[in-house]
Amino acid sequence: MATEVRMPSLGQTTEDLRIICWRKEVGDVVSLGDILLEVETDKAVLEVECAASGVLLGTLFEPDTVVTAGTVIAYLGKAGEALPEAAAVGGHGGPPLHVSGEPTVKPTIDGLQSGGGRMPLLAPGVLALPAVRKLARDLGVDIDQVHGTGLGGRTSEDDVRRAVIGVGHAGRPTTEMVRSRRAAAAQYEASWRSIPRISLTVSVDMTAARTALERHRAGKPSNVNYTHVLLRAIAAALRENPNANQVWDDAAGAIGFSSVNVCLAVACDDLVRTVAIHEPDSHDLGEVAALAQTAAQRARAGRLTQTELAPCAMTLSNLGMFGIEQFDALIPPGQCGILAAGVVADEVMAHEGGIHVRPRMRLTLCVDHRVLDGGPAATFLAAVKKNLESL
Helix, strand or coil: CCCCEEEECCCCCCCCCEEECCCCCCCCCCCCCCCEEECCCCEEEEEEEEEEEEEEEECCCCCCEEEEECEEEEEEECCCCCCCHHCCHHHHHHCCCCCCCCCCCEEEECCECCCCCCCCCCCCCCCCCCHHHHHHHHHCHHHHHCCCCCHHHCCCHHHHHHHHCCCCCCCCHHHHHHHHHHHHHHHHHHHHHHEEEEEEEEEEEEEEHHHHHHHHHHCCCCCCCCCHHHHHHHHHHHCCHHHEEEEECCEEEEECCCCCEEEEEEEEEEEEEEEEEECCCHHCCCHHHHHHHHHHHHHHHHCCCCCCHHHCEEEEEEHHHHHHCCCCCCCCCCCEEEEEEEEEEEEEECCEEEEEEEEEEEEEEEEEEECHHHHHHHHHHHHHHHHHHCC
């Protein structure tokens, strides 16, 4: 009996994933753990591993199709095995795009035979989905003049993008940028509307942190900076305050994490992505810097790993390098809070009975009030401050 292959959720904030390409062809023998396809989420491009072994009997969706997590996308089985009746008659989104052996279903639209593939409803004339036509209109491309390279000569979004480059629309955002920005906008709006938040600010004497950085950099090239010190301090504070290492679920209430991961906000083109740094307090500063640098590079390339997309309760957003003294930040959906870090600047302050010039940083913690009340939030922030001042 054929085995269903379903689209995994991949732990993202959205359940809609776009198929980029199939890495296996129908008729291929696949093993558990093989990469079956690539999908795009609201954050990155991910490789989807096969959860079973067998022959790939058929795939139900073509590349550039958005599929909801949990949907059947393919079937595995034995060589020559027939597909389930539901797939053959159009269940799970229509007849299979590809099947092993001779196709049993050959849908036609406007007299055009699809060759057995899954054929979404298309407008007469040029073969292109409505979304592709809309993209062409938005970018000022005459779709009738675009050469389609998809199945049966179908015009895809990539074909339209190549046409944009050809007609010289310099400076226009790519489709990936537009899609990512829309996904980010939806998340920002969801955060603003659905998360009741409180904010607390504290000043931190960064003398010990500055000394730790200087000691680490002494006599050797190093890219360690205050961001990496902050990541370790936040993780240690989460261990001390496990009630802050939780997120809110409408059905279950506050849910805690067993791992202490900290997300880092990374500027990518015209949007921000958050990447998970796995238990940074268990690594030294150099190791944290390497992890953060790799994660940031992958975030900007839009190709994060599952580890870098692991669930986190807290995010660090550091704008100190821009001279920002203090700011509030939106809590990423699915998290408990975000710590906004300002610039480290020398200021006159009282210390041990005297007046001194010492480096100071202002930290603003924004938390989900459903998870943390003011007292526990203040306790967590005080732990971060203590960790930074006692390095």
